[in-house]
Amino acid sequence: MQNRKAPFWRVTKRDLLLLGGFLLIAGLGAAYVFSQSHGDRIRIYVGSALYQEADLSEDQVILIQQEDGKENRLVIANGQAYMESANCPNRDCIAQTPLGGEDSQLRALGNWIICLPNQVSVELVAEGE
Amino acid sequence: MKAKQAAHFGLLTATALILGYLEQLVPIAPGLPGVKLGLGNLVLLYSLYAYNIRQTVVLMVLKVLLCSLLFSGPVALLYSLAGGILSLMAMVLLKRISGFSIIGVSAVGAVFHNLGQLGVAALIVGPLAALSYLPILMLSAIITGVLTGFIAGSVLKARNLFEPSNRK
Incomplete structure (x- = not known):
């Protein structure tokens, strides 16, 4: 199975999307926290x-x-x-x-x-x- | 085969404890509990990919119980357990969805580990105080999650090279 598909240790597009999503949430959270008076x-x-x-x-x-x-x-x-x-x-x-x-x-x-x-x-x- | 698996399991448990101990020695963010390297997750990732879910669950529970008994104390037990359970559930789910590598699985595990801990913190000091902790916890989880994912991936890759029988 692993021979045909990309090996599980190689970063995929979906990985990057997921990481981007997490970064976005962290960024929004940080914007909220730092905007507090x-x-x-x-x-x-x-x-x-x-x-x-x-x-x-x-x-x-x-x-x-x-x-x-x-x-x-x-x-x-x-x-x-x-x-x-x-x-x-x-x-x-x-x-x-x-x-x-x-x-x-x-x-x-x-x-x-x-x-x-x-x-x-x-x-x-x-x-x- | 059974004896071999038992031996491997013992080794993994010991490795998880040593990594947990090492982690205590290198605090990367003083004053910010929960911001840590997450080295223990290396072992869980390895177990999840090299063995199966059941063994990984047992390993997680052992790691949480023994680490809090030996190093971090009973106060930390609740945090670690909440983090451990949530993290493992998230990793198992993401691993089942196609298109994600061990890097994504590791990052998801790290993020949900911290979310679990934050949930417990929210019960103690209220949601507002906990919420202000979210960004730094998420950011540190993303970074350390990707790093541990790379390391676990490299270890598993090397293992596959050395043991061709593991390649199915």
């Missing part, structure tokens, strides 16, 4: 429930504590918000770039800092949104 307020969620809102113009440290011991420390300084520490296993949220200011224009995660293990997410929103 970059405001100067943040909303902190635990799970899908709103935990706290804060203004980026006010320097402060927000401790996000949960009953089961999960804890994240979010720092707001110089108009930016970033996760300073977290007791989750992978610390991805700490490695994510700060929200707010010029740095948040082309973040991979758009307007979000997300700590999946602790179910904490922080969203940058515009005033009055």
Whole structure:
């Protein structure tokens, strides 16, 4: 069978169409994410429930504590918000770039800092949104 | 023949675990869980083309269970399982449709793996936060999927050359 048909390791036209389709979806998604307004307020969620809102113009440290011991420390300084520490296993949220200011224009995660293990997410929103 | 197949299966399982371990050692995008090389899918692709669906399903479940037990921890289990199941289903379906090579199958597997993980993430932090993660996850899946597809294809090609009995 394989001798008559093109071998299965050779790229086909359909492969390219499929890849093009995927790229298109990724591109549209990226256009949507990057077109989101970059405001100067943040909303902190635990799970899908709103935990706290804060203004980026006010320097402060927000401790996000949960009953089961999960804890994240979010720092707001110089108009930016970033996760300073977290007791989750992978610390991805700490490695994510700060929200707010010029740095948040082309973040991979758009307007979000997300700590999946602790179910904490922080969203940058515009005033009055 | 049966003993040979059992030996091959053991080898594939071991290879999947080693690749899973290697992957942990080279984080390509710190801060972005799910953006990874997807080396483990090499083994599943190989198994899917060289053996059959049933064995590949068993291999996927073993890989997910053992990898989360050994390296990534129980938190990651749900993500890996959702990704693994969705990815394998998509690969099996696309492989049945004519006109797609192993590159397309691999890319589809990678994309759906990440979609599965994103689905679990959406359950945890809500759909909006998860959605903003879609573009980077898709893009990384397309790139790594094509790469692993090329590698798996080359390995299978070499295998066919060395074992003429495998050519039907």
